[in-house]
Amino acid sequence: SQQGEEDPQALSIQEGENATMNCSYKTSINNLQWYRQNSGRGLVHLILIRSNEREKHSGRLRVTLDTSKKSSSLLITASRAADTASYFCATAPYNTDKLIFGTGTRLQVFP
Amino acid sequence: ETGVTQTPRHLVMGMTNKKSLKCEQHLGHNAMYWYKQSAKKPLELMFVYNFKEQTENNSVPSRFSPECPNSSHLFLHLHTLQPEDSALYLCASSQEFFEGSGYTFGSGTRLTVV
Numbered sequence: 001s002q003q004g005e006e007d008p009q010a011l012s013i014q015e016g017e018n019a020t021m022n023c024s025y026k027t028s029i030n031n032l033q034w035y036r037q038n039s040g041r042g043l044v045h046l047i048l049i050r051s052n053e054r055e056k057h058s059g060r061l062r063v064t065l066d067t068s069k070k071s072s073s074l075l076i077t078a079s080r081a082a083d084t085a086s087y088f089c090a091t092a093p094y095n096t097d098k099l100i101f102g103t104g105t106r107l108q109v110f111p
Numbered sequence: 112e113t114g115v116t117q118t119p120r121h122l123v124m125g126m127t128n129k130k131s132l133k134c135e136q137h138l139g140h141n142a143m144y145w146y147k148q149s150a151k152k153p154l155e156l157m158f159v160y161n162f163k164e165q166t167e168n169n170s171v172p173s174r175f176s177p178e179c180p181n182s183s184h185l186f187l188h189l190h191t192l193q194p195e196d197s198a199l200y201l202c203a204s205s206q207e208f209f210e211g212s213g214y215t216f217g218s219g220t221r222l223t224v225v
Contacts (some may be wrong), residue, residue: 035211040221042113042201043154046215088154089172090214098144098167099214 006089012108018039019076021105022087024069030092032065033099034074037086046074046087051094079109114138117217124192130136134202139157140207141206143185144214145177147201160185187208192224 007022025032031050035043049056049065049072056063062075076083086106090099115136124130129197134143135225160169160179174196185202199221202216 035213035216035221040114040199040219042117042216042218043203045213045215048213098156098159100156101146103153 006105008105009103010106013079014110015081017072017109019083019107019109020030021080021087021089023072023074023102025072025089025091025102026070027091028094029067029093030096031067032059032063032072033090034072035062035088035090035101037088037104039085043088054067057101070081075094076107078109081109081111083107084109095109112143113217115202115204115215115216115217115222116167117200117220119220121221122220123223123225126192126194128192129188129190130202131189132222134185134217136202136217137185137214138215139166140204140215141182142204143179144203144205145185145187146203147177148201148219149197154201156201158187159170171214192222194224197222197224200205217221 005024029051031048033048034046036046037043047058047063049063060077065072088101088104088106090101116132141162142158147155156169157171158177163179174191178186199219201219202217205214
């Protein structure tokens with residue numbers, strides 16, 4: 001069964017605004033990762049947060065993890081048109097090395 | 112270029128054809144994966160190889176046959192496919208049990224079965 005679900009499914013914002021995407025999952029995890037995919041291309045790893053971490057930053061990205069609620073959020077600050085893409089969360093279930101992906105959020109940033 | 116190369120980029124095949132998808136990585140990773148991405152569905156994990164050994168077969172039909180001759184190369188052999196097998200097939204690699212860098216994906220092969 002599907003491990004991760006992103007919310008919202010689609011998000012449209014203006015350049016300069018912040019974009020927040022949420023992810024929920026079902027089982028205990030080793031870590032949670034966020035990936036980006038431009039249309040019809042491969043996925044690019046953005047950031048990884050371990051199960052014992054609560055928040056992590058990378059440039060304009062901020063990820064939070066709440067293991068008690070089995071949820072994570074990805075915040076992109078000061079968005080740019082080039083941030084337009086689909087964003088996926090992926091979880092590594094406990095004691096496995098395989099990644100299970102969610103359904104993704106399609107982000108559209110208008111200039 | 113991510114370090115994971117997939118060929119071909121696009122493939123159109125008839126239901127009676129036999130074709131192969133190729134994936135190559137020279138990142139020194141010891142785990143490789145095949146994923147299927149269909150429209151409006153989550154990425155589906157198909158196969159996992161660790162140190163050339165298959166460790167996961169996610170109930171994939173036998174018309175898909177993986178092969179991993181060494182830790183740098185991964186193939187997906189296709190035969191007698193169905194139109195619903197049309198999708199983007201993504202290969203990825205990682206360093207097993209090293210959490211730092213996540214997966215590295217190739218650009219995918221867009222497969223159309225006619």
